[in-house]
Amino acid sequence: MKKINDANTLTLSKSEMKDYGYRVVDVIVEHFDNQNSKSPVVNASREKMDALFSENIPEKGTEASKVLEFVVDKVLSQSNIPSHPKFYSFVPGPSNYISAMADTLATGFNVFSGVWAASPAAAEIEIVTINWLLKLFKFPNKKGGGLFTSGGSMANLTALVTARRQKCRDDFSNAVIYMSNQTHSSNIKALKTIGFKKEQVRVVPTDLDFKISINKLKKAIAIDKIRGFNPFCIIANAGTTNTGSVDQLDEIAAICKTEDIWFHVDGAYGGAGILSKKGAKLLKGIEKADSLTIDPHKWFFQPYEMGCLLVRNHKWLSSTFSEKPEYLRDVEGNKSEINFYDHGIQLTRRFRALKLYMSIKTFGLSAFKKAITYNIDLTESLEVLLRKSPNWEVVSHATLAVINFRYNPISKKYSEKKLDHFNQEISHRIITSEEALLVTTILQGKVVLRMCLINPRTTIKDVKQTLDKCLSFVEEILIE
Ligand SMILES: Cc1ncc(COP(=O)(O)O)c(C=O)c1O
Known part of the structure; x- marks a missing residue:
């Protein structure tokens, strides 16, 4: 791609615009196609971001393709993916391609x-x-x-x-x-x-x-x-x-x-x-x-x-x-x-x-109805799974695709303080591992894990994998 010559009017030639635009679309399509295989979470310190981006306001322009490449490589890759099936927390943002376009x-x-x-x-x-x-x-x-x-x-x-x-x-x-x-x-x-x-x-x-x-x-x-x-x-x-x-x-x-x-x-x-x-x-x-x-x-x-x-x-x-x-x-x-x-x-x-x-x-509205019904049913299935497990306690039942639960094995009598520690650590470790975004909230004074399953691309298999991973972190915490 040529350097933008007509900087006086902030314009690109027709072919430059097409070239640039097609690249942007390719990047977005690639993201939609393979976002599930990426990590939903990015952990980066202020120091790391400063080192990447901090610079004085550039007086002179840079070749358009280079700026785009830099943004794709460094900026877009350093953001959480709210549409990811394992982005369970806050309120996810399961976007769709038509609306993005x-x-x-x-x-x-x-x-x-x-x-x-x-x-x-x-x-x-x-x-x-x-x-x-x-x-x-x-x-x-x-x-x-x-x-x-x-x-x-x-x-x-x-x-x-x-x-x-x-x-x-x-x-x-x-x-x-x-x-x-x-x-x-x-x-x-x-x-x-x-x-x-x-x-x-x-x-x-x-x-x-x-x-x-x-x-x-x-x-x-x-x-x-x-x-x-x-x-x-x-x-x-x-x-x-x-x-x-x-x-x-x-x-x-x-x-x-x-x-x-x-x-x-x-x-x-x-x-x-x-x-x-x-x-x-x-x-x-x-x-x-x-x-x-x-x-x-x-x-x-x-x-x-x-x-x-x-x-x-x-x-x-x-x-x-x-x-x-x-x-x-x-x-x-x-x-x-x-x-x-x-x-x-x-x-x-x-x-x-x-x-x-x-x-x-x-x-069609029917697709929206189907997706929302699926989300509510998925959360209810998760509740059944959690209630059957000897490791998990459901703290607030599945309602409008939100559920809160905590690690609280029936075989042990841990103090509330210890349980809070376990659940906070589970969340911390799962986020640090960049495997899933699962944060805590406080309900009735207890630290709990909260899932908001409003993404139609999230499956029960995803959730089971995350729960298994959480339990593997418990093993680690117990050994330490
Ligand atoms: C119930 C409720 N109200 C308001 C908001 C704020 O919405 P926004 O983040 O779009 O400003 C949220 C966000 O999660 C919410 O859950």
Whole structure:
């Protein structure tokens, strides 16, 4: 490949672009084809990365092919693989090729997805895909609305700004909000971001199933009302990150209705469970939410970044976020033509809807349903396997493809401290070996291993291999 000569206009010739592009596609295809045989984890120190990449800003360019080669060799190889079958922890990112290519198209055309006039088709595709999701979650189709965001954190932030605006208008000094001790930290972050004090957040305890205690929630609301606070929002979980637990959505919806409280549901990872029969049963009541966060870059198999907020009434979004600066007066358009910058925080937005649109059109919703059902069944099979084993204790049962367990052999009576040590060490060693990504969490004060099996490419054989490897580490720990 020739050196880029026309640096003045930052352009490549047609043949250079083709050559470069085909190489990029080859690299991506190769990755999709053989990622299962790579290691899902990379361990590298700051020193190692500094040694590889640290340099002054280059004044002069380098041959395009050399930069690409360097990036493929050194950058892309030094990242975890969230789509790997043995990437079990956090919330994996089991992406798909069609959506990766859709993102490439959206970036290639640099589609501006903030204003109808900038791309009527992009806005319409976002309307269409949001309508598909509204229907899936049984939200009002005509009145309902939503938008795609960078992820679940931004969707939660957008929801909480909307809830505050609709319920408190401009004065939120005595407003209080309720969530369980299992609610994702992005909600607390969002509240901090928009100026809520710690004293305005009520973190309600959970029951043995890690669901919010309804009695304690009701009591907290009653006490706050007596003290003159304004209970304005409850955040319910539709799949907690720790255990996959779903709060009592129907009961919380009823409380919200009686008390005139905003009902936000964080279904960032778990919401997609609605596409399976078992998940739909668990998520009953989700359709009553005022706002719902889902995260297509989790269990809808989309590449990063793609979150989504759905609301029962699209006017709540425009009345919260709409601003009319003079320099945008020419693109305001008419009411039926949505300017998505009016529905959320971002003005300049990438064309995120395209990847969800193209992947659903290509594979069909039935493929998504099948994959999600498979994930839930796989986790249940793992639970059966663990319960039969004399070595493992199930700490939280398989729910929405999440399970927590720990090494706790029935033949021995180890102290809790020793068990915590074993399980922490198992996780540490499996990650250090780069065999699998399996991290711990804390449940009821115990260190446990957590698997989130939302990758349709993960098999029971993969999981068995990892469990065997974990037990081989126990042998090592016992000898030391
Ligand atoms: C329940 C829940 N809410 C919100 C988030 C934050 O989403 P994101 O990482 O896409 O910002 C997560 C991420 O794991 C989550 O599990």
